[in-house]
Amino acid sequence: MFRLMRNVHLALGVGFFFVALLFAFSSIVLIYRPWFPSSSERSHATAQLERGLDARAAALALMRSGMAEGELRNIRESEGKLRFLIWRPGTQADTVYAPETGEATLDTRRYNFYETLVQLHVNHGFFHDFMPANLWALLSLGVSVGLLLLGASGIYLWYRHPKERRIGTALIALGFAVPAVALFATRLSGG
Amino acid sequence: MYAGLLTFTAFVVWGVTGIHAVFLPAPGTEGEPATTAVREIPWRAPGNLDDKTLSVAAVEVSGLRAVGRPVLHRRDAGQNLTFAVFGPNGRSDLTYLESAGKLRVEIKGNSFADFLSVSHAGSTRRGPPEWGARVWGVYNEFANWAFLLMTLSGIYLWLATRPKIVWAWATFGLTAILIAALWWGTR
Known part of the structure; x- marks a missing residue:
């Protein structure tokens, strides 16, 4: 059993190393934002599309022409024009399409490495039209389950070292009691 | 090992948050609470x-x-x-x-799952001023650093103690290729 758990712990660790590193580092970026400033490269483009399209058709036409790639978000209409975002982790195209003339203007921002990591960190769910975003979400789910299994297997491996049980028990107790009481107090204070 | 035992609670909160995130609504479809x-x-x-x-x-x-x-x-x-x-x-x-x-x-x-989801982002620089949130913020931020160090030291421990395991190298290499391909396909 010890050998199995040790291999499980190793397999989870090497298997999720890169995704775990993404989450660990992006968490640091999120906490210490001023140290890791967000920036983006901006570019502008215009396209002539068919007239009279709705937002979905206009976005699809832009994607098929290679001018943008991602999923459609935030459709809104103002002053006779359609505005929407074509988004994927790290890149966003703010698009304005005029159905009357068929003209579309894209203001594309390509975010830097830190901001892309943050967007991957918060990316979730399998509802994305952009398939890679679903795959990143699947990796997030995997590493979340992996964290729980790493923790459980790690505790087993610790327990199988009798000399470490005393100090380990103290650390587990401290590492549970303090945050649990803090969370409990916060939960009770709500409302 | 000691870092893991001490930050185990944070791992549980993060793991539950990540699983719960699968079921969160898409942006723009949340509706009023x-x-x-x-x-x-x-x-x-x-x-x-x-x-x-x-x-x-x-x-x-x-x-x-x-x-x-x-x-x-x-x-x-x-x-x-x-x-x-x-x-x-x-x-x-x-x-x-x-x-x-x-x-x-x-x-x-909100629900308890949503409470944990919000709490998982707590730190010394973020969160309400009450003592419970502050203590959790300190612990959570410490756990973030510990997680980063454990991720890196874990690879070191593997290479230092069991470097000849073929399946470990295969897993590591395969995931490296997959992540690189996914990053390239996203960017």
Whole structure:
């Protein structure tokens, strides 16, 4: 059993190393934002599309022409024009399409490495039209389950070292009691 | 090992949050959170306060705890000042009914899973000022650093103690290729 758990712990660790590193580092970026400033490269483009399209058709036409790639978000209409975002982790195209003339203007921002990591960190769910975003979400789910299994297997491996049980028990107790009481107090204070 | 034992609780919170995130609604489809409690408190604000200062005073009177600063200031149909506060336990909308001399507090409490989801982002630089949130913020931030160090030291321990395991190298290499391909396909 010890050998199995040790291999499980190793397999989870090497298997999720890169995704775990993404989450660990992006968490640091999120906490210490001023140290890791967000920036983006901006570019502008215009396209002539068919007239009279709705937002979905206009976005699809832009994607098929290679001018943008991602999923459609935030459709809104103002002053006779359609505005929407074509988004994927790290890149966003703010698009304005005029159905009357068929003209579309894209203001594309390509975010830097830190901001892309943050967007991957918060990316979730399998509802994305952009398939890679679903795959990143699947990796997030995997590493979340992996964290729980790493923790459980790690505790087993610790327990199988009798000399470490005393100090380990103290650390587990401290590492549970303090945050649990803090969370409990916060939960009770709500409302 | 010691870092893992000490930060085990954070791992559980993060793991539950990540699994719960699968079921969160898509951006733009969230809808309004349901109101879980409403109360009205007789209160007249001191004179000559601007909206922002008044909202801070109103939050103190409201009895709400573990919430951030007032945001989303606006006027309702009756021109009453209304604003929101957010915290780990959800959102509350406050309306100062100036003519009636009352403060209306609409609490939109969240589920325990949502509470953990909000809490998983707690740190020393973020979160309500109450002692529970502060202690959790310190612990969570420490756990973040420990997680980063364990991720890196874990690879070191593998290479230092069991470097000849073929399946480990295959797993590591395969995931490296997959992540690189996915990053390239995303960017």
